[in-house]
Amino acid sequence: MGGETAVNAYRELVSPRVIAIVVAILALAVxxxxxxxxxxxxxxxxxxxxxxxxxxxxxxxxxxxxxxxxGLDSVPALLLNLAIFAGVGLAAGMILGRVWSRSAxx
Numbered sequence: 663m664g665g666e667t668a669v670n671a672y673r674e675l676v677s678p679r680v681i682a683i684v685v686a687i688l689a690l691a692v693x694x695x696x697x698x699x700x701x702x703x704x705x706x707x708x709x710x711x712x713x714x715x716x717x718x719x720x721x722x723x724x725x726x727x728x729x730x731x732x733g734l735d736s737v738p739a740l741l742l743n744l745a746i747f748a749g750v751g752l753a754a755g756m757i758l759g760r761v762w763s764r765s766a767x768x
Contacts, residue, residue: 678726682722682726685718685719685722686719688715688718689715689716689718689719689722690715691715692711692712692714692715692718693712693713693714693715693716694715696708696709696711696712696714696715697712699711703761703762704761706761707758707761707762710757710758710761711758714754717750717754721746721747721750724746725743725747728742728743729743
């Protein structure tokens with residue numbers, strides 16, 4: 663640790679770039695593998711599942727822009743992210759629940 667101070671020695675465990683790559687790979691994997699759900703749940707469900715990959719990526723980019731603008735320790739940023747993610751999650755759950763109940767019934 664030669665002439666380094668404690669502040670200079672700090673390093674992140676995982677870089678933001680690595681996380682962005684992992685999220686992109688997972689989003690792509692969900693999009694590509696979603697048609698496998700067509701066998702069990704029908705084509706509509708597979709189409710909706712394939713949309714979740716790009717939705718996840720878009721939410722990740724939006725989250726990073728909000729945090730980049732207002733900072734990680736900002737209450738308005740936290741509340742805005744909470745509202746966005748809760749709203750999108752609620753909408754996706756309602757849509758997927760309807761599709762699954764229709765495909766199970768028919």
